[in-house]
Amino acid sequence: MTYKRRLFLLILLDSFIVTFAIFAASWIVYPGMNLDTFNLPILFISSISLLLFHHLFAFIYKLYNKMWAYASVGELLAIVKAITLSIIAAGIVQYLANDFSVYHRALVVTWLLHIILIGGSRFVWRVFRDRYIVNVKNKKRTLIVGAGAAGSMIARQLHHSNEEDNELLPVAFVDDDISKQKMEIYGVPVLGSVQDIGFLVKSQNIEHVVIAIPSLKNGELNDIVTKCNETNAKVQMIPKIEDLMSGKVSVSNLKNVEVEDVLGREPVELDIDKISEYVTGNTVMVTGAGGSIGSEICRQLMRFTPKKIVLVGHGEFSIYTIDMELREKYGQTDIEIVPVIGDVQDHDRVFGIVEEHQPTIIYHAAAHKHVPLMEYNPHEAVKNNVIGTRNVAEAADTFGVSTFVLVSTDKAVNPTNVMGATKRVAEMVVQALAKRSKTKFVAVRFGNVLGSRGSVIPLFKKQIERGGPVTVTHPEMTRYFMTIPEASRLVIQAGTLARGGEIFVLDMGEPVKIVDLARNLIKLSGYTEEEIPIEFSGIRPGEKMYEELLNEKEIHPEAVYEKIYIGKTLDVDTAVLDEMIGTFDRLDNVELKNVLMDIVYAEREVMAKGS
Numbered sequence: 007m008t009y010k011r012r013l014f015l016l017i018l019l020d021s022f023i024v025t026f027a028i029f030a031a032s033w034i035v036y037p038g039m040n041l042d043t044f045n046l047p048i049l050f051i052s053s054i055s056l057l058l059f060h061h062l063f064a065f066i067y068k069l070y071n072k073m074w075a076y077a078s079v080g081e082l083l084a085i086v087k088a089i090t091l092s093i094i095a096a097g098i099v100q101y102l103a104n105d106f107s108v109y110h111r112a113l114v115v116t117w118l119l120h121i122i123l124i125g126g127s128r129f130v131w132r133v134f135r136d137r138y139i140v141n142v143k144n145k146k147r148t149l150i151v152g153a154g155a156a157g158s159m160i161a162r163q164l165h166h167s168n169e170e171d172n173e174l175l176p177v178a179f180v181d182d183d184i185s186k187q188k189m190e191i192y193g194v195p196v197l198g199s200v201q202d203i204g205f206l207v208k209s210q211n212i213e214h215v216v217i218a219i220p221s222l223k224n225g226e227l228n229d230i231v232t233k234c235n236e237t238n239a240k241v242q243m244i245p246k247i248e249d250l251m252s253g254k255v256s257v258s259n260l261k262n263v264e265v266e267d268v269l270g271r272e273p274v275e276l277d278i279d280k281i282s283e284y285v286t287g288n289t290v291m292v293t294g295a296g297g298s299i300g301s302e303i304c305r306q307l308m309r310f311t312p313k314k315i316v317l318v319g320h321g322e323f324s325i326y327t328i329d330m331e332l333r334e335k336y337g338q339t340d341i342e343i344v345p346v347i348g349d350v351q352d353h354d355r356v357f358g359i360v361e362e363h364q365p366t367i368i369y370h371a372a373a374h375k376h377v378p379l380m381e382y383n384p385h386e387a388v389k390n391n392v393i394g395t396r397n398v399a400e401a402a403d404t405f406g407v408s409t410f411v412l413v414s415t416d417k418a419v420n421p422t423n424v425m426g427a428t429k430r431v432a433e434m435v436v437q438a439l440a441k442r443s444k445t446k447f448v449a450v451r452f453g454n455v456l457g458s459r460g461s462v463i464p465l466f467k468k469q470i471e472r473g474g475p476v477t478v479t480h481p482e483m484t485r486y487f488m489t490i491p492e493a494s495r496l497v498i499q500a501g502t503l504a505r506g507g508e509i510f511v512l513d514m515g516e517p518v519k520i521v522d523l524a525r526n527l528i529k530l531s532g533y534t535e536e537e538i539p540i541e542f543s544g545i546r547p548g549e550k551m552y553e554e555l556l557n558e559k560e561i562h563p564e565a566v567y568e569k570i571y572i573g574k575t576l577d578v579d580t581a582v583l584d585e586m587i588g589t590f591d592r593l594d595n596v597e598l599k600n601v602l603m604d605i606v607y608a609e610r611e612v613m614a615k616g617s
Contacts, residue, residue: 016070017061023123024060024092028053031115048104056096056116063088063095085125093117145175146213149206149239151230153181153189153196156244157218160260161192178210200230207237216260217243228268235529243267263530265456265463265523276495277567280502284367284409285310291365292317293350293398294372296324298455299413302494303369304328308335314342316363319372320349350394360401367501370398371413373429380425381547384598388590391428396435396587403443411501412436412449414509416486419451420606423549427602431583433509434605438578440507448504450497451573452512453486466524470531474538476524479545484517500570509573510566582608 032049064070067084093113101108148164150157161176179196180203181187186196197206206212215234217227227243234241242260290307294300295317301324307315315332319325329345336343344363348355350372360368373391374380380387395412402410414433417426433449440447456463462485469476493512500510521540528538545551566572586601593601 013070019127020060020064020124021057023127024057024120025053027119027123028056028112028116031119032109032112034115035109035112048100048109051103052096052100052109055099056092059092059095060088060120063091081128082125085128086121089117089120089124093120145173146240147177147211148174148214148216149203149210149212150176150179150194151181151200151203151215151217151234152219153179153183153186153191154219156220157181157216158191160216160218160244161194174214174216177212178206180206200233203230203233204236207239212237212239215239215241217241217263220244227263231263231268231530235526240532241530265527265530268526268530276499277502281498282310284502285312285498287311287313288366289314289316289363290367290369291315291360291363292369292371293319294370294413295319296321296328297371298490299494299497300369300371301328301331302490303371303413303497304332306491306494306498308332308341311339312341314344314363314365316344316346316359316365318346318348318350318359320347322347350398351389353397356397357401357404360398360405360407364405365407367409367411368398368402368407369411369413369497369501370395372398373413373432375415375425377417377423377425377549378546380428381423382595384424384428384595384602385591387424387428388431388587388598388602391425392431392435393587395432399436399439399447402445402447403439407445409446409501409504410436410448411497411504412447413497414449414451416451416453421603423547424599424602427599427606430606431586431602434578434583437507437509438580438583443506446504446506448500448506449509450500450512451509452488452493452496454488455493456487456489462520462523463527466527467531470528470533470538475541476528476538477541477543478521478524479543479549480551481519481521481542483520483545483549483551485520486515486517487523488512488515496570499567503566503570503572511571511573513569513571579608 028049067088069084069088093116097108097113100113150161157179161179164174164176176192176194179186179191179194180198180200181196182199187198189196197210203215207215215237217230217234219226222230231241241263243263244260285307290312292300292304292307292315295304296319300319304315304317317325317329317332325345325347329343332343346359348359350356350370372394374383374387399410399412401407412432415426415429417423418430418433419426421427421430433451436447436449439445454462466476496512500512503510524540525535528535528540531538582605586605590598590601
């Protein structure tokens, strides 16, 4: 229907309602329209004035421009305001035309009939549409977990939405709050608690579950997801409360439950004042700024308003991506964002970058980290992880950088592979420099990061998209996991704790079996293991069955900050490191691996004797 035709029909309908309302009210108040008590000409004057004022205020409050199929309290208030003002204005006209006399009772009844009929004419269309027009046959029956504010808003939007991309029909809530049991919200009943999810999915033929509790802790979310995974229903959730900065919940906010949501821990409360004092107004440089950890460190740092952030990376596209992202979000601030293409293996280039920008803090996140690839390419691992670290660290020392933070790995603990050994040697390099430099050199060691490039989760997701199988190396393979934002925040926090020479170790929580991770991901993707099978491919070169983080001989027992421990350091034989760095390019792969393992093994022997 065109706007003009719709407007004409509404004006015609309202004109009939207004005229009927005032004559009906007069007849109710003055039965038989007794002319001794009622002036008929005044009635006509009142009806004409009410009609004109109604249309005037209807246009002012846009009653002819609203989508009444989606009407709610706001539209009802607009109707009440327009009608009330129309009655008041018509009453003034009546007062002036009737020798300063007003038929109060007739106007009050007119006001009531006016509201009932105008409001009813609008809202009856919404009721009719919801019951008979909206096609619910193709919509998926949906269970909403959480009957609070967020769940109620989701139910309302789902129930009254006619968008083609909305395929969900809310049929029930579950909520552990006893006071909400057996209640109804927007016509949707609360049929039980979280414990009843499995039963309700079967009894109500539920195809879809929406978790609508933004303040859930990770353990609670895991319990709910576990119960949902015991059914065949697809599971989605609204973002967590820290992600809902706008304070609004919308159907468009629904997202699939990710493994990160289930495995992630409760966020650490950062020492904002300490980090602000450390970062705000200073120049910060991040190497490997285009990588998973490096780019997230940049995002986190921008919250603390550095004077300048220098994004250093070897990959042109990755630096372009993080540069554009930061400019889009922080382009209106006074923060200077400087993208720099450079290889940490290039000594002169690194020194030139540090000399030009004079950073106060350097976060060194550039590294080769893929374990099997580095087994085949040990020389590249040494060049990037060891020599690259030395170049950046020596530049920091030369140009008086205040703090240098090396992003390290759990694979540096008792390493059995080239990647882990080179990262441990990189730690040794900064520990050695810390003894003679005014720069505070520290390393931060943590385990696998959920969703980072080259990690297992993106690989599993690709395998699931291809229809499987999902390949796991061994049924007993376990790893520690942390989300990218949490790891990055703790790296920044650890930098504020630096005194020089420390190796900070992040508490990674409980280890997770990779096969359990795969099963969880298959289920959260909406499949079963019959549809997407798991295959065991065997342990790859250099891999450990179990990763280590907290070597009891290395770690002080008490945390220096929540989830941050400090390692016990040993004296580093710089002569051995210099000899390896000076001769590595003359060694073949096997010889280089042996030299690396000799260095870290010698350290283990010293620690063993010390114990």
